[in-house]
Amino acid sequence: MWEIHLKMTGRLIWDRADYEKAKHTRVVVVMEGGKLYFWDTRKFGYIRVVSERKQLGKDPWEMSEAELMRKLQKTGRSVKEAILDQSLLAGVGNIYANDGLWEARINPKQKANTLTIPQVKKLLSSLRRVMERGLATGGASDNSYVNAKGEMGSYQNEFLVYGRTGEPCNRCGTKLERIVVGGRGTWVCQKCQL
Ligand SMILES: [Zn+2]
Numbered sequence: 001m002w003e004i005h006l007k008m009t010g011r012l013i014w015d016r017a018d019y020e021k022a023k024h025t026r027v028v029v030v031m032e033g034g035k036l037y038f039w040d041t042r043k044f045g046y047i048r049v050v051s052e053r054k055q056l057g058k059d060p061w062e063m064s065e066a067e068l069m070r071k072l073q074k075t076g077r078s079v080k081e082a083i084l085d086q087s088l089l090a091g092v093g094n095i096y097a098n099d100g101l102w103e104a105r106i107n108p109k110q111k112a113n114t115l116t117i118p119q120v121k122k123l124l125s126s127l128r129r130v131m132e133r134g135l136a137t138g139g140a141s142d143n144s145y146v147n148a149k150g151e152m153g154s155y156q157n158e159f160l161v162y163g164r165t166g167e168p169c170n171r172c173g174t175k176l177e178r179i180v181v182g183g184r185g186t187w188v189c190q191k192c193q194l
Pocket residue numbers: 169170171172173174189190191192193
C-alpha cells in the first residue's frame with residue numbers, strides 16, 4: 001500500500017503530457033490507463049510504501065457527536081490540536097480547523113476536554129459545512145494545490161478566518177488576530193470565539 005502526502009506544494013496529476021518533462025516532476029508512475037505524476041516544487045511531500053494502513057480516525061462525516069465528545073474528553077490538548085490529530089479525527093487540515101472553529105464560535109485554545117456537548121455538536125456540523133464548501137469549490141489553491149486534472153480550487157477566496165490577519169470578522173467586524181496554537185498559525189476573532 002502506498003501512502004502519499006502532498007504537504008505544502010505537492011500535486012498529483014493524472015496523465016498530462018506537459019508534466020512529463022516538467023522541472024518539478026519527481027515521480028512518474030506508469031499505469032495501465034495512463035501516467036500519474038507526482039510534482040512538488042519544495043520536496044516536502046512524499047510517496048512511501050507502507051505495510052499497513054496507518055491508524056486514521058474517522059472523518060467528520062463518519063464520526064458521531066457522541067464519539068467525538070468521548071475522544072475530546074480524553075485529551076488535555078487544545079481543541080485545535082486535537083482536531084488536527086489525524087488519528088483522532090481524519091481529514092481536517094489547518095485551513096478547515098481554523099474556519100470550522102470560527103464558525104462554531106469556539107476558541108482554538110480551549111482545552112478539548114472542557115468542550116460542552118452543544119459545543120461539540122456545533123463543531124462537528126461546522127467542520128462538515130466548511131469542508132463541504134471546500135470540496136464544492138475544488139479546495140484552496142493559495143499555495144499551489146491543484147486537482148488531478150491540474151485545475152486550481154477557489155476556496156482561498158472564501159476563507160472565513162484562515163490567513164486573514166487584521167481583516168474584519170465576518171460576523172462582528174472585530175479585527176482577526178493571528179496566534180500560534182500547537183506550533184501552527186491560527187486565526188481567531190477574540191470577540192466571537194471566547
Ligand atoms: Zn467576530
